[in-house]
Amino acid sequence: MAAGAPRIFVSHLSGVAVFDPAGDQVGRVRDLVVMLRMAQRPPRLLGLVVELATRRRIFLPMTRVTAIQSGQIITTGVLNVRRFEQRPTERLVFGELLDRRVTLTETGEEVTVLDLSVHQLPARREWEIDRVFVRKGRKGSAFRRAKGEALTVEWTAVTGFSLEEQGQGAENLLATFEQLRPADLANVLHHLSPKRRAEVAAALDDDRLADVLEELPEDDQIEILGKLKEERAADVLEAMDPDDAADLLGELPTEEQERLLSLMQPGDAADMRRLMSYEDRTAGGLMTTEPIVLRPDATVADALARVRNPDLSPALAAQIYVCRPPDETPTGKYLGTVHFQRLLREPPPSLVSSIVDSDLQPLDPDADLPAIAGFFATYDMVAAPVVDEAGSLLGAVTVDDVLDHMLPEDWRETEFHLDEEEVATDGS
Missing domain, CATH: 2.30.30 (SH3 type barrels.)
Structure with a gap:
């Protein structure tokens, strides 16, 4: 920025894209680093915390910023890709x-x-x-x-x-990051101090906190949940996807599990207990108990209305499961699956029972992770029904949960590592 340019309010820099001289984006601003000074002297702005595409956070000194204009930041093109580590004399804005x-x-x-x-x-x-x-x-x-x-x-x-x-x-921190996806906000929380992380978690509403918890590493999940009042912790667990909530509960001491389960709605607590009864890396342990379930006399219009629910993940919205009553899992007899694309090709008054796919074999709740992954790869599926010996639908496994358990346990904290400490973002 040229000398004498107008002042910039820091809230306008949150999430701003950072580009090299060639116009290639190298990352986004996640924070600003300042150094407080003595005698009421204004703090010096040392640089920016920039999140690369790999989710690694690096430090970009202000001496390497050539321009801040029209919602973007231009750099000299050379970045130090060492992970940012805050020093004792530094403060994050x-x-x-x-x-x-x-x-x-x-x-x-x-x-x-x-x-x-x-x-x-x-x-x-x-x-x-x-x-x-x-x-x-x-x-x-x-x-x-x-x-x-x-x-x-x-x-x-x-x-x-x-x-x-x-x-x-x-x-105001939440207002700054309100447009972030849950995974990106989780990344912000992960890099805050434990004290600040607890304050932000306390200020989030239950649904937003539930979404963010699902994206955090296990240690952060346990830390945040442990700092909430028990009544609120139970509410947040209820707002989480059942499989993620069951995984988190399973990491807590037995006494704490029981206290939280006793504070939950009976139906939600029953789902948690059922999920926790299965081995972790099985279809029963990975499934969610809240897929889209319809009776045979439901219409295509009914199915499309359910699919439009914005709270559903894309994987769960990709198909519905046709079952006899009761509609809640575990259901009555499972009749088959209707895929979203098939719904789009049929007249709205048609019955879902007339277009059900009954040839695809469902997963057994005890199926292990390699068998589940093989099923998804063989049939190009993004979700699969889990059915017990009695023919009742227990839930559905989605591809994101399969990937979550196939990756290393610390994958959320692992970043790509480059051999060189100094790289030119223009490839030179």
């Missing part, structure tokens, strides 16, 4: 400074930090935070936005950034 309670020097009034602005110093390739956008009044919450006058003040007009924040909120 999104992770540690937003939502902080600070004090207006002139009046002694406590305010909440909503945003910060940065600017480039004249005739130098150095950046610093110069202003703070704050709100007066009490701190808000994830469910009740605080009211009060909002104003922008000079950095020197506030104090309190150097103190360890107790009970820091998460309202």
Whole structure:
């Protein structure tokens, strides 16, 4: 950015694409790194935390930023691909400074930090935070936005950034990342400090937290769940996909499992217990107990209405299972599967029983992982029914759960490793 350019509010940099000089995207901004200084001097902006396509987070010094314009950042083209590690003297803007309670020097009034602005110093390739956008009044919450006058003040007009924040909120951090997919927000949480991670998790609503927990490594899941009140932990488990919730419950001590199960709705608790009764790497252990189930007299229009449910994963929405009553798993006799593409080719009034595929053999609940993977590969399936000896549908296994268990246990934390520490993103 040329000297004298307007200030930039950091919230506008969240998720912004980073490009090399040739116009190839190298990653996206996930945070900003600053160094606090003595005597109320404005913090120096050291650089950006950039997430590469491999999900590795690296440090991009501001000296290698040539332009910030039109929602994009241009670099010199050379990146150090060593994993970013925060130093004791450094602070993360999104992770540690937003939502902080600070004090207006002139009046002694406590305010909440909503945003910060940065600017480039004249005739130098150095950046610093110069202003703070704050709100007066009490701190808000994830469910009740605080009211009060909002104003922008000079950095020197506030104090309190150097103190360890107790009970820091998460309202503005969540607003910064509200458009992220669950997997990307999970990646953000994974890189926060345990204290900040707990604060953000507490501020998320149950459904959003459930989606994010499903994408986190096991250790993070257990840590977050353990810091929630038991009643809320049970609610979040109910909001998770049953198979993921059962996996998480299975990692907890038996006494804690029973306490959480006792707080859940009886039907959900029964599903959890049934899933936990199977071996981990079997069809019964991998399946979800909530596939789309319809009776034989349902119509194609009924099926399409169920498929349109936005809460369904693409794999579960790919097919419906036709069964005799009861409709909840375990169902009555399983009659067969109707594939989504077939539904699109049939008149809406047609009965699903007239287009059911009964030739495909379902999975046995005790089928092991190699047998399940072979089934998916042989028949090009994205989901498969699991049926017991009595002919009742127990659930469905989806391809994402198969992949999850075939990859190394720590795959969510593993990143691609490059031999060279310095690479030119233009390939030179």
